[in-house]
Amino acid sequence: MKSISTVSKMLLLSACLVFATPDAQAQRKKKKKKGQTEAAAAPKKDKKKKIADLVKASEKIEGLFTIYRDTTNGSIQLLVKEDQLDKEFIYFNQIENGVLDAFSFRGAYGGSRIFKVKKFYDKIEFEYQNYGYHFDENSALAKAKKANISEAPLASFKIEAHDKERGLYLIKAGDLFVKETLSQVKPPRFPGSRPTDFTLGNLDKGKTKIKNIRNYPENTDVAVSYVYSKPSVLNGGSNAVTDGRNVRVDVYHSFIAVPENDYEPRFDDPRVGYFMTQTNDMTSVSATNYRDMIHRWNLVKKDPNAAVSEPVEPITWWIENTTPEEFRETIKEGVERWNIAFEKAGFKNAMVVKVQPDDADWDAGDIRYNVLRWTSSPQPPFGGYGPSFVNPKTGQIMGADIMLEFVYHTNRVRVEKLFDDITAQGKNMHLDWRNKKNQTYCSYGQMMQYNTQFGRAALALNNADALAMEGLKKEAMLELIMHEVGHTLGLNHNMKASQLFSPAQLSDPDFIKGKALVGSVMDYTAINVTNDPAKQGHYYSTTVGPYDVWAIQYGYQPFKNDSEMNTLLEQSTKPELIFGNDADDMRAPGKAIDPRVNTGDLSNDQITYSIDRIKLVNRMFGKLKDRYTQKGKTYNDLRIAHAILMGQYAQAGNVMSRFIGGVYVDRAMAGQAGETRPYTPVSYEDQKRAMKAINTHIFGKNAFNTPNELYNYLARQRRGYNFFGGPEDPKIHATVLRFQRNVLRHLMHPNTLQRVSDSELYGNKYDLAEYMTELNNGIFAADIYGSVNSFRQNLQLEYTNMLVEVLTGKSSGRYTNATKSMALYNLKKIGQMASNNSGNVSTKAHKSHLKTLVNNTLKEVK
Numbered sequence: 001m002k003s004i005s006t007v008s009k010m011l012l013l014s015a016c017l018v019f020a021t022p023d024a025q026a027q028r029k030k031k032k033k034k035g036q037t038e039a040a041a042a043p044k045k046d047k048k049k050k051i052a053d054l055v056k057a058s059e060k061i062e063g064l065f066t067i068y069r070d071t072t073n074g075s076i077q078l079l080v081k082e083d084q085l086d087k088e089f090i091y092f093n094q095i096e097n098g099v100l101d102a103f104s105f106r107g108a109y110g111g112s113r114i115f116k117v118k119k120f121y122d123k124i125e126f127e128y129q130n131y132g133y134h135f136d137e138n139s140a141l142a143k144a145k146k147a148n149i150s151e152a153p154l155a156s157f158k159i160e161a162h163d164k165e166r167g168l169y170l171i172k173a174g175d176l177f178v179k180e181t182l183s184q185v186k187p188p189r190f191p192g193s194r195p196t197d198f199t200l201g202n203l204d205k206g207k208t209k210i211k212n213i214r215n216y217p218e219n220t221d222v223a224v225s226y227v228y229s230k231p232s233v234l235n236g237g238s239n240a241v242t243d244g245r246n247v248r249v250d251v252y253h254s255f256i257a258v259p260e261n262d263y264e265p266r267f268d269d270p271r272v273g274y275f276m277t278q279t280n281d282m283t284s285v286s287a288t289n290y291r292d293m294i295h296r297w298n299l300v301k302k303d304p305n306a307a308v309s310e311p312v313e314p315i316t317w318w319i320e321n322t323t324p325e326e327f328r329e330t331i332k333e334g335v336e337r338w339n340i341a342f343e344k345a346g347f348k349n350a351m352v353v354k355v356q357p358d359d360a361d362w363d364a365g366d367i368r369y370n371v372l373r374w375t376s377s378p379q380p381p382f383g384g385y386g387p388s389f390v391n392p393k394t395g396q397i398m399g400a401d402i403m404l405e406f407v408y409h410t411n412r413v414r415v416e417k418l419f420d421d422i423t424a425q426g427k428n429m430h431l432d433w434r435n436k437k438n439q440t441y442c443s444y445g446q447m448m449q450y451n452t453q454f455g456r457a458a459l460a461l462n463n464a465d466a467l468a469m470e471g472l473k474k475e476a477m478l479e480l481i482m483h484e485v486g487h488t489l490g491l492n493h494n495m496k497a498s499q500l501f502s503p504a505q506l507s508d509p510d511f512i513k514g515k516a517l518v519g520s521v522m523d524y525t526a527i528n529v530t531n532d533p534a535k536q537g538h539y540y541s542t543t544v545g546p547y548d549v550w551a552i553q554y555g556y557q558p559f560k561n562d563s564e565m566n567t568l569l570e571q572s573t574k575p576e577l578i579f580g581n582d583a584d585d586m587r588a589p590g591k592a593i594d595p596r597v598n599t600g601d602l603s604n605d606q607i608t609y610s611i612d613r614i615k616l617v618n619r620m621f622g623k624l625k626d627r628y629t630q631k632g633k634t635y636n637d638l639r640i641a642h643a644i645l646m647g648q649y650a651q652a653g654n655v656m657s658r659f660i661g662g663v664y665v666d667r668a669m670a671g672q673a674g675e676t677r678p679y680t681p682v683s684y685e686d687q688k689r690a691m692k693a694i695n696t697h698i699f700g701k702n703a704f705n706t707p708n709e710l711y712n713y714l715a716r717q718r719r720g721y722n723f724f725g726g727p728e729d730p731k732i733h734a735t736v737l738r739f740q741r742n743v744l745r746h747l748m749h750p751n752t753l754q755r756v757s758d759s760e761l762y763g764n765k766y767d768l769a770e771y772m773t774e775l776n777n778g779i780f781a782a783d784i785y786g787s788v789n790s791f792r793q794n795l796q797l798e799y800t801n802m803l804v805e806v807l808t809g810k811s812s813g814r815y816t817n818a819t820k821s822m823a824l825y826n827l828k829k830i831g832q833m834a835s836n837n838s839g840n841v842s843t844k845a846h847k848s849h850l851k852t853l854v855n856n857t858l859k860e861v862k
Contacts, residue, residue: 063215082167096250101237107403109387128152201230240378268292271572293395295490334481341552376406386487400488451527479540496580497523509537516545524599573674590749595658600651610652636717650739653698659690661756681764695778750814787839
């Protein structure tokens, strides 16, 4: 029984175990789940990304904005501190390197902007601010100061990690730089562009890269190499472009801390010429609610009580180690000349010059250094260029460079470019676009080169020695350096400053010795080559002028009160302090109205000086062939010398043409001592004198009187296939007509003709009828009754076509009725004169052409 009982127990136990197994398993699962639940209930491990983890494979580059750069792929992350949120910073960019085909060149400044870094939930945003409008905080209107003004959101980046304890945010900031987020690098497609014009391809993100990062406590600089690619090109660009399908433009981007100092903005006055940041006071009731801040450095006296004190921090210039050794002393001298002006403003040794060592650990693109830089570019865009960058909120200049091109101190001149420059009708659109907020592009260097080439020719024809040649070269460089430094001090051009001395004074070497030839080195003057070599003094200004000293006083002198400043400004009516910049661009026909605001002129009697220059050129023409023909050499130097002389001749005509219909402008304030009327027409005598000179020397039978035998030798030097684009023969008639046409375009411009009529109402005695009659007679009367030479035939047809344009052309609506009446009257006169049928066969054909033009126009007008 025992054994049965035992067996039964075992079977029962087995049965229990069998039936109990699922439960047991369930219990075990429950226990497991319970354990898991308990484990899950334990404190969770923090899964949020930490900054340290995201940057552990990166190089840390500390500075204003700390940047981490991945050591494997070069990508970057940027650290934003909480105390940087909603704070203002300055953004600035400049071209490190480029090609002129892409409207980019080394040293080009792109202006400066104010930006803020903002946080919006889980994103960091970058936004440009608009400071073109000022609101007085005491006005209720200030509460609406953001109304209808759009800030510029640039970029928004996801926050990758946040360190709450240290107040840090990490973002992937590569796209802020490698895309055109901060500034437009690729130029826009300009109106009138042709499909065959050179253009950049699309931004190639795969090839674009961040080249370098420089970080300092007050600024963060990122150098980016942008690459623009396209599979095929119609126009591969110049020889400076290696492959038009892939073009690189290198740009420095700079984030700069807003200066924390006691700098006080100084506001613009129309009697002095400073670059400025324009701001409108939106709470002012004035009709001119301008609050424009001039650009100037923050010079502070070490000893505020001293009449003259050294500054706490001088303006220090570095001569780049690319500078030719033989130029360095002259450059230093040119910069330091401005200390003459600063001493009058109360500062001693304000300008300091040093030379960059060859082993320097910084380059000229470092914004902490103001550098005089040299390049020798395939397509030099300028002769000198003196930009600066400022704090847009105050106008304080924070840094500057001067770019100088070696070619403008050599004998290399492209004759075709010379003619284009002389007949230029305005600024280059790409320069306007690239630097539209900071108009400091300067073409004085190329004018200086043409002037110096003319001076060299004059010296050579007078058998001057090498010492005289070197003296001319040094004076040219001194004036150019002073001019470009003036730009970096905030000064813009003063194209009226050439009026300082008379032609006789400029031809007196004892009188002119050691003086500036003009009121300001910020003018574009003619070279002072005297007609009598025995009376030759300075060719250029070798020191700053009286206007320069006065302007620096206005910009930099610490005034005790407004009254003291106004006393200085009221000196503007002194002849040596007159000012007029190129805001209206007097280079273009029909533009600026004051003939004293001009380029390529000199003396307070520009008409006499221009006539003297033409007479000098005519004498020089006869000596050219003998002096510039050297055995074993080509005739290229002779060709260039002839072109330079022709350019001087043509420029004299341009200067004189501005007196016709000219109106002198006076910017003096009402009631100011020495003021004249704001608008005073040029005297009858001077307009008549200018017209007579133009009819004689520009339009006359013997104008541009190059000896005919010289034309056989005006040969370019062959180089490979450089004549492939067109025949190499000198285009004599086309060149002369180009110069004559440029003068005619001003004399016949609707603005000029309307001003002649309008100014009759306030003093002009040279009325429209007399002016247009004398112009008509000057072009026709001397030879229309006999044979007409080929130059005059070109001129007469050009002028007749302009009269036709007045009556029936696309622009006829721009001309006044009085002008149209005189145009019709003159056309009929031309028809009558051309009906005499006299002269040689060529002349008869020409007169028949004239009569046909006149008759067809008369039919159309009827």
